[in-house]
Amino acid sequence: ATANVAGRLDWVGMRNIEVPINLAVEGGVAPQASARVTAYVNLTNPDARGIHMSRLYLLVDQWLTNEPLTPSSLGGLVSEFMRSHEDLSDGAFVRVDFDYLVRRPALKSSHSGWRHYPVYVAATHRGGKIRFEVGCEVVYSSTCPCSAALARQLIQQQFEKDFGSAEELDYDEIVEWLGSERGICATPHSQRSKAEVRIVVGDDFDMFPVLDVIDHVEGVLGTPVQTAVKREDEQAFARVNGENLMFCEDAARRIKQGLEEEPRYRDFWIRASHLESLHPHDAVAEACKGVPGGFTA
Numbered sequence: 001a002t003a004n005v006a007g008r009l010d011w012v013g014m015r016n017i018e019v020p021i022n023l024a025v026e027g028g029v030a031p032q033a034s035a036r037v038t039a040y041v042n043l044t045n046p047d048a049r050g051i052h053m054s055r056l057y058l059l060v061d062q063w064l065t066n067e068p069l070t071p072s073s074l075g076g077l078v079s080e081f082m083r084s085h086e087d088l089s090d091g092a093f094v095r096v097d098f099d100y101l102v103r104r105p106a107l108k109s110s111h112s113g114w115r116h117y118p119v120y121v122a123a124t125h126r127g128g129k130i131r132f133e134v135g136c137e138v139v140y141s142s143t144c145p146c147s148a149a150l151a152r153q154l155i156q157q158q159f160e161k162d163f164g165s166a167e168e169l170d171y172d173e174i175v176e177w178l179g180s181e182r183g184i185c186a187t188p189h190s191q192r193s194k195a196e197v198r199i200v201v202g203d204d205f206d207m208f209p210v211l212d213v214i215d216h217v218e219g220v221l222g223t224p225v226q227t228a229v230k231r232e233d234e235q236a237f238a239r240v241n242g243e244n245l246m247f248c249e250d251a252a253r254r255i256k257q258g259l260e261e262e263p264r265y266r267d268f269w270i271r272a273s274h275l276e277s278l279h280p281h282d283a284v285a286e287a288c289k290g291v292p293g294g295f296t297a
Helices: 053-066 071-084 147-164 170-176 210-221 233-243 249-261
Strands: 009-021 034-043 091-105 112-126 129-142 190-201 266-275 282-288
Touching: 009 091, 034 053, 053 071, 071 091, 071 112, 071 129, 091 210, 091 233, 112 210, 129 147, 129 210, 129 233, 129 249, 147 170, 190 210, 190 233, 190 249, 210 249, 249 266, 249 282
Parallel strands: none
Antiparallel strands: 009 034, 034 091, 091 112, 112 129, 129 190, 190 266, 266 282
16 A cells, blocks of 8 residues: 555645744834744645645744744745745745733722733735734623623512511611622622634734734723732722623624724624633624625634
């Protein structure tokens, strides 16, 4: 028997190449991050075996180590992939995965702390054109509207039980009751939740809009997870959760609406996952821009 079987291959190359990167950001570059790189070319010759993996590795090291990561530099890298395999390939792909660190202020106090966001940027070279993609993951808190309504109903019933027979209501007594365990005899369920976003951008970006996308998601949802938290910050977090009740459908629609307002985002895909405290499974909503031939949910 022989191991040689002919056939074209969509992608051949390497994943999880370890390399340091410096992402270009507004006003300079972000602190150096440890990245994992995927480097592929396709294989058009059905009889070819053994692409030039060492060439891909050395190009990754050269381009990502020596200059800030931008659409221009990533486009240059994937173009070099093509040139280094012009006798074997007519397509190339590179993806860079890393954690993006941002210092976030507390909601009320003067403290702050670091948040890291799983991020990737990618470039695909096909048909003489380069397609750029940005992806990120944002963790937030979600409080169930249905659960909140049921909790309010139980609190109303408890109030009627405790004060329904009173001919007159005493203000101070009610205030004291509201601050007691009987005054909050039920609470809605909240859970840590996750928004995953993938965006196709054009080459008209000087920098990958990583922080813009993260800030958009956190801004429209209103309940990003916190870092440094004092008592006043925790109370403020309880307030914003109460003011931003949302199902996973609400979260996905909020994110989608904002992304649709940026015309330079040529396509996008969203998944909002609420890792429920009520159930052992997740509540999930997906959406995409609806570009023909683009992302599908």
